[in-house]
Amino acid sequence: MVDHQTLGLDYTTSECGFQALASSVEGVAGASVCPRITSVLDPSVVISSTSSGVPRLSKAARLARKASWMKRAGGYLNLASFYFAAPDDEELLRNRLDFCLHTWFHERKGDLLRYRGVGCGDRVVCPVCASYYQSTLADDAVKCILAAQDGVEIGEGVKLLSFGLKLETTLPAVVSERLDALLLVDGRAWRDEQSKFLKLTRDLIAWSYGQGAQVGGIAGNQYSGESAPCDPHYHSHNYIFPAVRRAGVWSALPRLSSQAEIKALRDTWTMMLNEAYGLDLQESDLHVGYLPKVTKLSHYLHYLYRPLLADLWAGWSGVEDGDVDYRHSRGRKRLLLAPDALARLACRVRSIPFKFKRIRSFGFFSDGQRGATMRSLGLEPVEVDEDGQVSSSKWERVSINRFVRYVREGVVLRQVLCNGNGDVLRDEVEGADGWPVFRERLGPAFIVLNGALDYRPSGVNIGKRKRWQTPGSIKGV
Ligand SMILES: [Zn+2]
Numbered sequence: 001m002v003d004h005q006t007l008g009l010d011y012t013t014s015e016c017g018f019q020a021l022a023s024s025v026e027g028v029a030g031a032s033v034c035p036r037i038t039s040v041l042d043p044s045v046v047i048s049s050t051s052s053g054v055p056r057l058s059k060a061a062r063l064a065r066k067a068s069w070m071k072r073a074g075g076y077l078n079l080a081s082f083y084f085a086a087p088d089d090e091e092l093l094r095n096r097l098d099f100c101l102h103t104w105f106h107e108r109k110g111d112l113l114r115y116r117g118v119g120c121g122d123r124v125v126c127p128v129c130a131s132y133y134q135s136t137l138a139d140d141a142v143k144c145i146l147a148a149q150d151g152v153e154i155g156e157g158v159k160l161l162s163f164g165l166k167l168e169t170t171l172p173a174v175v176s177e178r179l180d181a182l183l184l185v186d187g188r189a190w191r192d193e194q195s196k197f198l199k200l201t202r203d204l205i206a207w208s209y210g211q212g213a214q215v216g217g218i219a220g221n222q223y224s225g226e227s228a229p230c231d232p233h234y235h236s237h238n239y240i241f242p243a244v245r246r247a248g249v250w251s252a253l254p255r256l257s258s259q260a261e262i263k264a265l266r267d268t269w270t271m272m273l274n275e276a277y278g279l280d281l282q283e284s285d286l287h288v289g290y291l292p293k294v295t296k297l298s299h300y301l302h303y304l305y306r307p308l309l310a311d312l313w314a315g316w317s318g319v320e321d322g323d324v325d326y327r328h329s330r331g332r333k334r335l336l337l338a339p340d341a342l343a344r345l346a347c348r349v350r351s352i353p354f355k356f357k358r359i360r361s362f363g364f365f366s367d368g369q370r371g372a373t374m375r376s377l378g379l380e381p382v383e384v385d386e387d388g389q390v391s392s393s394k395w396e397r398v399s400i401n402r403f404v405r406y407v408r409e410g411v412v413l414r415q416v417l418c419n420g421n422g423d424v425l426r427d428e429v430e431g432a433d434g435w436p437v438f439r440e441r442l443g444p445a446f447i448v449l450n451g452a453l454d455y456r457p458s459g460v461n462i463g464k465r466k467r468w469q470t471p472g473s474i475k476g477v
Helices: 015-021 059-070 076-084 087-099 127-155 173-185 187-210 259-277 294-304 310-315 339-351 370-376
Strands: 103-109 112-118 165-170 216-222 235-240 243-246 249-252 286-290 316-320 323-328 333-337 360-363 380-384 396-407 410-416 426-430 436-440 442-449 453-458 465-469
Touching: 059 076, 059 127, 059 310, 059 396, 059 453, 076 087, 076 339, 112 396, 127 294, 127 310, 127 370, 127 453, 127 465, 165 187, 173 187, 173 339, 187 216, 187 235, 187 259, 187 360, 216 294, 235 294, 259 286, 310 316, 310 323, 370 380, 396 442
Parallel strands: 112 453
Antiparallel strands: 103 112, 103 396, 165 235, 165 286, 216 235, 216 360, 243 249, 316 323, 323 333, 380 465, 396 410, 410 442, 426 436
């Protein structure tokens, strides 16, 4: 049973609201017990929750809730629209971010019911939608890699020695600074430089891991780092599949664990940088390691797929005299981000061409080769929908609800009231300028517990996509 004392609701909203909150059924109530509302649902069905306590929130839930806090005056919403939109589009971006998760649809599919928030769909600037989009792609990538590993181990009988390798190559600060300046004045030259950096990293991977065989993996470029999210820090994260293919024959990739091997790799990278950029470095910044567990694989791929502004969102702790209060290293370190620094970050994010914001697959996983590789491993494609499901049945909308506030247990909503024909009821009220305006009529506030909420924003265009699986294994897709 929900503890009413902790909800912070205005119980005087209406008699219906009080009745809703006092319902003996745990979780959602309100709309369906209000006699003025025509509801097709039995409240005992609506009010389902998976837990009687407060379950640990998912990453999507925590982000959604933090994003709501960031909408407050002086928060991310105001600053983001100022920095990240072109001057004429500032209002548009502000409205879009403000709209994100303001509306929650109550939906039904068969016996299943859920409340799902409507996202704004912005895959770069919106913390909720961009994170959802990228983490969905990362989930797909993890499934694809695990299916391929099964194909190599079970189908080809090769015992793999790890879940893959990770390699991070970094451009020296002086080169990062030069490229960042180039981005604003000569986009074509910047793209050529990026392609050169990508090729350099691929050459290093082929030299180190391929040795005559073909490698495959996934790469993601990042342009700044956690400790200084506005400064240029061009680096590339690479996931390398733990098997190589030589003339159609697969073999396991060693873990590359000896210090001598790692030193040889680092020295080679230093040499390549010196040659490519006319430098005289004695050492370079390069990190390498193997992934010993499936959880490490998943974590690394999600890290690789994270949005360009992920560090800024994670560290955003408020605004102080125009500067952003930014915390990092698990909150131990603090930085004030000045308007100039934010402008530089925004300019970079706006200017980077779409192609270079994307994650890329390479080698036998590249777009042109992935299908043939997966088929050769005995895997078959299955098309999944927006929800990542094979099923083509759709969720049907039951009602539209507006966001009021988050509470510890879930979210407080108010239903948009309709007449018997499904038309939204509106009341004429006096607007701020004295002219009459029509405002939609809302039902009393009610609470939906976290267990009945789907925090993944809808409206983020992910589209149907292909997923690879072992033959016949529909379960768990
Ligand atoms: Zn959004």
